[in-house]
Amino acid sequence: MIQGVGVLGTGWLPQLPALTPHFTCLRFDNRGVGQSQPVGSPITIPQLVNDALALMDAQGWDSAHIIGHSMGGVIAQELALQARHRVRSLTLMCTVARGKDATSMTPFRFFTGIRTWVGTAPGRRKAFLQMVLPPHEVPADPAQRAALAEHLATWFGHDLANHPPNAIRQLNALAAHDTSPHLKKLAGIPTLVIAAELDQLAPAKFGRAIAQAIPGAQYVEIAGASHGAPMVRAGEVNVAVLDHLLRS
Template identity: 35%
Template sequence: MPKVTVNDIDLFYDIKGMGEPLVLISGLLCDHAYWSLILPFLVAQYQVIRIDNRGMGRSSAPDDPYTIQQMADDVAALLDHLGLDKIHLAGHSMGGQIAQEFTLAYPHKVASLLLISSLAKGDERFNSVIETWGKLLPIIDTRLYQKVVLPWIFTDAFYSIPDMVEQLIEFAVHYPFPPKTHTIYHQSQAILNCDTTNRLKNILCPTLVLVGQQDILTPIKFSQQLAVTIPQAELVVLETGGHGFLIESPDAVAQAMRQFLAQVR
């Protein structure tokens, strides 16, 4: 799988499928593999490009401050490398913040925007959680860290499935490309320092704002703000799943994405 040197880092990316290019950007703690359960629903119609953000997976992890704008510029440099002039762009959580900044900086490159479980700016509770996650990993081991994080990501119904959460914890503990402790801190600070509230009106492309009914990390009110302020935005609230519905309800998420993209096409 390929890498390209952009903005003084090696950026890992993965391309599968044929058709119009669709770029998928992951959130905090996640690399391109977070989209794996969604991928089969998309590759029949789209050239799907997944990225490891700086500091994650197989991309470089410099130990210096990150910004959301910087990670958006990494995406732009990758598209230049690939020779892509126009894309559909989807981002989950922090990835949605990156997608917003990309669209604001490079509006001519975005045919449509999909903001999934994302936000313009966090409230006090959200900021407290993200700040804690950014500082906690050097203090506790990976297994305990996951036990702290996962209740914010998955629903009661998901927790009720025998061994499911334990399997996810084991996957994280043994994952061959774990995030470095400084990466989580730098990405968390980038999230906290990002605010697109007063610029959302400048996002003029067709936009899907998608959120799970049971999302307690980026609750519905965050998505409502995006949908009300972005001129061509459509809000879709899925009854199943919370913040981690890309894993918990991938078929429902993929269906919403495909319906929106079909309308744009």
């Protein structure tokens, strides 16, 4: 289970109640964040793929169902391209094939993203919520908003007012990667693509494009949801994921 930029392995906690009765789940902190070793050089997607494969080796797993969210979805795609024999199935959530589709500046990403870095701590938390949730799920009341930010922080693995130190390195790795020319090679791997209707970080059109590019892929779109759908809409996401895994 591979997470996105700046998110720790705790980001998968909402999936565990649905999956652990059926599967052994391995979630981890990507290189440079959380309890993983700090890095002093640029991070690349191939490095992150090798990290995931090394963790599988450490568990003695020849193969596994690979699940990725956001940047983790890009890592999952590249892992399947580089080590197809180790992939039982793919689940790609709120992600893209071409990294720049998630990192290039749109007005929303620029103005909201800037506010996650500057200003008061409550203001930065509000901007972060606006990045990952649809507008109707961001409370107008400051106290309710603070409570929600505190709750989500336990899943993201950090105070939403602060970015992990290596988040920029991970963003740069994402921006530099592109699996889109190679997705048709993933034909035959059971693949589920989940997108969120209102996602402004990995818009649903890019999820649809991935599903169309991988022969036989299944596509599910969560209505009214945004980039944080696997956390805040876990019920719907988990139904789709569990059904996919049990059939694969």
